[in-house]
Amino acid sequence: MAKEQTKERVHRFVSKDLTLRIAAVDATSVVAHMQDLQKTAPIPTVAVGRSMVGALLMASNLKDGQQVGLLFKGSGPLQSVYAEAGYNGQVRGYTPNPTYQPANYDKGLSLKDAMGIGLLTVARHQPFQKQPFHGTVEMVSGEVGDDIAHYLNQSHQIRSVVSLGVYLDTNGKVAKAGGVIIEVMPGVDEAVVDRIQQNYEKNRPNISKMLMDGAQPVDLVKPFMEGIEFEELEHDQSLEYFCPCTKDRVVRALETLGEAELQDMIDKKEEVHVTCQVCGKPYNVTIPEVEAIKKHLHKESMH
Structure with a gap:
């Protein structure tokens, strides 16, 4: 398992004019590792898995030694979901209700009811700070990606696209997990933002399906960035499921x-x-x- 985990990393990109900051990841091995350890049922797997992917994408834009923690606390049966990731690619995730199953799966693996209404608190840890910086916003949908985008907009005035996917096989096991985040920096040409929106509406990128079809992280970015030049930055931090318990x-x-x-x-x-x-x-x-x-x-x- 560990050998498998070392291959994956978050890939970082930037638009040629430096006004778009992008990260993409295939995080299948670390999310599958979490499921193996915690024996999570399908909906908890998707909730914790997406949160782990979101934390990894956010952490990749921090500095060395920094970490980000996401705590979703809602009124739904999952109660809470926590994920934490570092710039160095270490990640972990958890829910206190890992075996939760709805009465039926009529709504598929939608997280809305399982998460309920509540708050997302984001903590940013810096190595020399005693207390992390905390920002809290209301959860807008419980679907994780939308809530992260809402947090970035409310707390940092950063507009973003956050698309996360966890695909389970017919046995409820993690087959693929990954995601993309595109953050819009100040000074962007609004025509570029419109273009991303149009690309999204035209292509409707489905992260889980793309990964199942063999997409690499750069392929996850392309449907959003049609007609916008971008290049990859160096970011050689292997993913690892890591827990600092002692x-x-x-x-x-x-x-x-x-x-x-x-x-x-x-x-x-x-x-x-x-x-x-x-x-x-x-x-x-x-x-x-x-x-x-x-x-x-x-x-x-x-x-």
């Missing part, structure tokens, strides 16, 4: 339980077995370790 984080989470709860675990000789929900990595905390955590908490409370 045993230290598990220990810190246990500290929040308090002394009485920890003593109860010690009395019952309950070892702690925790599996990271994002990457599936198992962590075990032994009774002596639980005792040490309790001792540490007690010591802290004396100060």
Whole structure:
């Protein structure tokens, strides 16, 4: 699996007059890896997968060491969807309701009902900043791409086209996943914006279908950019499904339980077995370790 993941990367482009910033990606391996780890049902797979693709596209336009996190919190049964990606191509995604299935699939894999109405919060992390920059907007459709475009327009005054696709096979497994983002920079000739709109209406690019037909990232961009010259920029960051979980984080989470709860675990000789929900990595905390955590908490409370 890891070998497969290293081949893919986000491809970045720019229009010849530098007023359009474009990124495209085939992110099939990392989205399939997420599904393998979390055993997500079809609709959660599409929601988390599109969010991961969106985060990767946004992160590719940041600087080295920077990250972007997307948190969709809605009134629908999925409750929330989170995806995080770094400029370096590392990405992860998660929903607390990975096994959600609707009563029927009459509406296909539409996310509107599953996500419901709510908010999209985007966090941009910089390596030397203690607190990330947060921007929050209302979700306009729950279909992820539209919500990202709405966020860029509201928070950064950047008009954009965001087209994301996750294609599942007849068994509900990820067959293809990818997307395109085109951001319009200040000073653009409005005729260029009109041209992109016309291209979109004429070609109706279907990202999932194009990927299934063997399209490369540059091919995903072409239907939007007919008649507009563009070129590729260097961006050699391989995609990797990556989770920064550590045993230290598990220990810190246990500290929040308090002394009485920890003593109860010690009395019952309950070892702690925790599996990271994002990457599936198992962590075990032994009774002596639980005792040490309790001792540490007690010591802290004396100060």
